[in-house]
Structure formats: structure tokens, C-alpha cells
Amino acid sequence: MKRIIITLLAFVSCKGFAQAAAINDTIVLSRTQAEALFLEKNIAIISEKLNIEIADAQVIQAKLWPNPTLTIGELNLWHNATAQEVPPLWGNFGKTSQVTAELEQLVQTAGKRKKMIAMEKVGVDIAKEYFKTFLRNLKIEFRGNLTDLQYTQAQEAVYKKQLSSMQTMLKGYGNQVTQGNIGRGEYIRLQASELQFLKEIADLRKENNSLQKELKVLMNLPPTSFVKLTDEGFVPENKNIENINLGNLMASAIENRPDMRVIKLGNDYNDHKYKYEKAMRTPDVTLGISYDRGASTMNDFVGLGFALDLPFFSRNQGNIKAAKLAIEQGKLLTQEKTISVQSEVLQAYQDLIVTKKLYDSVEANYESDLDKLLESYRKNFLQRNTSMLEYLDFVDAYLDNKSIVLNSKKDLNKNLEELRYISGQQIN
Incomplete structure (x- = not known):
């Protein structure tokens, strides 16, 4: 009976490993490669592009005679x-x-056909800007997910390293407890730390799973694949942040942001609509x-x-009046949008400067010095020169500081991407 149970357990384990292997079809990508895949294969982007062709078809229709x-x-x-x-x-x-x-x-008299064609051509331009807006929104979502995935991967690596070190010590302490050289209380305290590391890793893996789901949909990858990102691009190029001209950024946002251009094109459409409605007075x-x-x-x-x-x-008095009011309404909406965009640029710029100062406050060798100091504490603890309480307190401080450093990198990446998104300008 015992042999049968062992055989069944072995079978289940093999099957479980086979399923895990099937699910974890790992794809290693850099941020650049991931974005290229996203732009090429994203189904929503391909679908949204068709709206431009639909608008082009409306121009063709407007050119046809009755x-x-x-x-x-x-x-x-x-x-x-x-x-x-x-x-x-x-x-x-x-x-x-x-x-x-x-x-x-x-x-058709009074140039109605020509005016209708002009309206539909503006419609094509609006469709193009809507596509740019859609792509812009999808890009910042995608890049944010990439940054979050890199962050969780880095955090998990930190905890895994500490877990491995803790498990090595637990093995040695277990032997010492068995021999009666060390009290069981210290061993239990180390086990508690191990359990805490396991919980942190489990939480990070859940977050990783959620990001995996989002990224696989955005890149149109098979559900069984597993995306692993390299460290490239997690800390963005940020040498020129101090040289950013805020006035130029605001001007760029008003000129280049697709949602701002949609507002302006809407005003052009209203102008053409007004001319068309006036032409409709002529039978x-x-x-x-x-x-x-x-x-x-x-x-x-x-x-x-x-x-x-x-x-x-x-x-056609009513339609003419409505078209004229739409022009006035468009001007008011443009003013409001301009103020909103400028305020968004200012806030994104200020947030980036705050994050940059925090990131710059971390010395270049700080992380490596932190790692060396942790190793020194570990050796002193094993040699009984440092108490368990001191060692575990330092491990907690080490993990907190590692988290602060990683968060400063993640926030720098996200704030810089946010400023690019808000200003409609590529900032290196």
C-alpha cells in the first residue's frame, strides 16, 4: 500500500511539473523588444486603425454625385x-x-458638395488624432506595466536572496538545536523571518501574475507564455532633466498633444459646418x-x-444658429483645455523634479555598500559576535532601504514617462 501511494505521488508530481513547464513558456525581452512586439501585434491598435479607413471612405462618399x-x-x-x-x-x-x-x-447649389467634402476631410484628420490619442493612452499603460514588472522582478530577487541565506542558516541552526548547542527560541525566530520572506515573495508573484495577464493581452502573446524582462531601461536616461524648459514643454503640449489637436480640428469642423448650413439656405x-x-x-x-x-x-435658420453656437462653444472648450493641459504639464514636471532629487540623493555605491554591510552582519551573527535581534533588525532595515531605492527608480521611470505623455514630447 505504501509503495502504491509513493507511486501515485510521483505520478502527480511529474504531471504537475509537466503542466508547469507548459505554462511557463518563458520569453525574455528587453523593454525595446517588448514595445516593438506590442506595436506590431496589439489587436486593439489594429482595430482602431480601421477608423481612419472608415473616415477615408466617408470622404469618398462625399465626392460622389447623387x-x-x-x-x-x-x-x-x-x-x-x-x-x-x-x-x-x-x-x-x-x-x-x-x-x-x-x-x-x-x-447641389452654393458649393454644398465641396463644403461637405471639406467637412469629411476634417473628419479624417480627427480620426487620425483619435488614433494617436488611443495609441498614446495605450502606450503609457503598457510602459507602466513594463516598469511595474521590472520592479516586482527586482524585489523578488532581493527577497529570494535573503530567503536563500536564511534557509542556509536555518539548516545549520537546526543541527545545532538537535545537538543542544543553541536554544530552540532562536531557531523559531529565524523560521518566523523565513515565513515572512516567503509571504513577501508570494505577494510579489501574485502581482507578477496580474502584470503577466495584462502584458500578454497587450502583446497578443499565448496565455501559456511567461514574460521576463531584462533590467535594460528600468532606470531611464535622465541627464537632461535639469535642462528642461518648462515654457517649451507647455507650448509643445498645446501644439502636439493629439487630444488638444482634436479640439482644434473640432473647431475647424464647426467652421465648415457653419458654411455648409449657410449654403443650405439656397435650394x-x-x-x-x-x-x-x-x-x-x-x-x-x-x-x-x-x-x-x-x-x-x-x-435653415435653426441649423445655422446651432452651427454658429457650436463655434462659440468650441472656442470656450479650447480655452479650458489649454489651461488644463498647461496645469498638467506643470504638475508632471514638478513631480519629476521631486522624484529626481530623491533618486540623486542615493549615492552611486550605496546599494553595493549596503550589500557588503549585510554580508558583514551575517558573518558576525554566525560567529556569535552579533545578536540575533541586531542581525534581524539590520535585515529589516536592509530590505526597507532596498525597497526605497527600487521605488525611487520606478518612480523616476514613471514620472518621466508621465511628463512625456502630458507634454507630447520625447524627453531623454
């Missing part, structure tokens, strides 16, 4: 004995047939040519004609 209208009427398909005969249409057919035919063509003309057989003083009558609305009651 179709002519052909009307056939008063056609009798039976013979009336009292009908007066007329010359046949062909052969012997049509001697007693009556028929009317009319061909009409709508002719369109419908030209026609008609043919009447057997119903007038002529056997075959051909006549010309035209039709147009008489603008006695409606001269």
Missing part, C-alpha cells in the same frame, strides 16, 4: 379597343400603348427630361423641366 432618378409610369400592358392607334414602338408592338418616362438629376435644383407617349397632342412628347424648393418658410 444618382439620377428614372421613373416609368402610365404603362398599359393590355389592348383597349377604343384606343386610338399610334405608330408602333418596334415591330407591331405599342400601337395602343401609353407610357411616360422621366429622368431627373439633383444638382437645390432638380433637372429633368420627360417623355410622354400617346397622352398629349403629340404622339411622342419630349419635354424639359426643373424643380426647386421655394424658401418661403424655412431658410
Whole structure:
């Protein structure tokens, strides 16, 4: 029975390892490679691009002339004995047939067609800017996820290193406890620290799993893949931050941000719309040519004609007024958006400067000195020159400081990316 249980456990373990191997199809990427994959394969980006083609199709439609209208009427398909005969249409057919035919063509006046084309062309430009806005929003989300993943990977590596060191000490302490050289209280205290490290690692892995899900969707990767990022780009190039000209950033944001350009293009659209509505005051003309057989003083009558609305009651006053008010509304929205954008740039710039000062306050050799000092504490503890309380207190301080350093790098990356996003300008 015992042998059967061991065999089953071995089978389950092998199956579990096989499933883990299938799930963890690891893909190692740099930030640059990940973004290239994102831009190439993201389904939402591909879908959003189609809106530009849809807007282009509306321009094509606006350029087309209205179709002519052909009307056939008063056609009798039976013979009336009292009908007066007329010359046949062909052969012997049509001697007693009556028929009317009319061909009409709508002719738009006052340049309506040209004005409609101009409106639709602005619509194409707006669609392009909407796509840029969509891509801009998706990019900052994607880059933020990359930064978070690099951060969790680095944090997990720190805790794993401490866990490995703690487990090595626990193994040695376990032997000493068995031999009665060390009290069990110290051993339990080390086990408590080990458990804390395991919990921190578990929490980081859960966060990693959440980021994995988001990134795999954004890069259109198989669900079974596992993304591992290199350290490249976690600390961004930031040498020129002190040289940033705030005035230029604000001007760049107002000029280049897609959402700001959408507002401006909306104003252009309103201008064209106003011109179009004014043109609608002028009635369109419908030209026609008609043919009447057997119903007038002529056997075959051909006549010309035209039709147009008489603008006695409606001269499109309501739509013209609405279009004019839309222009005024657009100006107010532009003013509000301008103030909002400038305020956003200022806040993002100030946040970046604060983060940069914190990052710069960490000396270049601080992390390596911290690692060396931790190793020194560990050796002194093993040699009984340092108490367990002192050693564990330093480990806590070490982990806190490591977390502060990593957070300063992450925040610098995110704040710089935020300023790029807000200003619409690439800042190195």
C-alpha cells in the first residue's frame, strides 16, 4: 500500500511539473523588444486603425454625385379597343400603348458638395488624432506595466536572496538545536523571518501574475507564455532633466498633444459646418427630361423641366444658429483645455523634479555598500559576535532601504514617462 501511494505521488508530481513547464513558456525581452512586439501585434491598435479607413471612405462618399432618378409610369400592358392607334414602338408592338418616362438629376447649389467634402476631410484628420490619442493612452499603460514588472522582478530577487541565506542558516541552526548547542527560541525566530520572506515573495508573484495577464493581452502573446524582462531601461536616461524648459514643454503640449489637436480640428469642423448650413439656405435644383407617349397632342412628347424648393418658410435658420453656437462653444472648450493641459504639464514636471532629487540623493555605491554591510552582519551573527535581534533588525532595515531605492527608480521611470505623455514630447 505504501509503495502504491509513493507511486501515485510521483505520478502527480511529474504531471504537475509537466503542466508547469507548459505554462511557463518563458520569453525574455528587453523593454525595446517588448514595445516593438506590442506595436506590431496589439489587436486593439489594429482595430482602431480601421477608423481612419472608415473616415477615408466617408470622404469618398462625399465626392460622389447623387444618382439620377428614372421613373416609368402610365404603362398599359393590355389592348383597349377604343384606343386610338399610334405608330408602333418596334415591330407591331405599342400601337395602343401609353407610357411616360422621366429622368431627373439633383444638382447641389452654393458649393454644398465641396463644403461637405471639406467637412469629411476634417473628419479624417480627427480620426487620425483619435488614433494617436488611443495609441498614446495605450502606450503609457503598457510602459507602466513594463516598469511595474521590472520592479516586482527586482524585489523578488532581493527577497529570494535573503530567503536563500536564511534557509542556509536555518539548516545549520537546526543541527545545532538537535545537538543542544543553541536554544530552540532562536531557531523559531529565524523560521518566523523565513515565513515572512516567503509571504513577501508570494505577494510579489501574485502581482507578477496580474502584470503577466495584462502584458500578454497587450502583446497578443499565448496565455501559456511567461514574460521576463531584462533590467535594460528600468532606470531611464535622465541627464537632461535639469535642462528642461518648462515654457517649451507647455507650448509643445498645446501644439502636439493629439487630444488638444482634436479640439482644434473640432473647431475647424464647426467652421465648415457653419458654411455648409449657410449654403443650405439656397435650394437645390432638380433637372429633368420627360417623355410622354400617346397622352398629349403629340404622339411622342419630349419635354424639359426643373424643380426647386421655394424658401418661403424655412431658410435653415435653426441649423445655422446651432452651427454658429457650436463655434462659440468650441472656442470656450479650447480655452479650458489649454489651461488644463498647461496645469498638467506643470504638475508632471514638478513631480519629476521631486522624484529626481530623491533618486540623486542615493549615492552611486550605496546599494553595493549596503550589500557588503549585510554580508558583514551575517558573518558576525554566525560567529556569535552579533545578536540575533541586531542581525534581524539590520535585515529589516536592509530590505526597507532596498525597497526605497527600487521605488525611487520606478518612480523616476514613471514620472518621466508621465511628463512625456502630458507634454507630447520625447524627453531623454
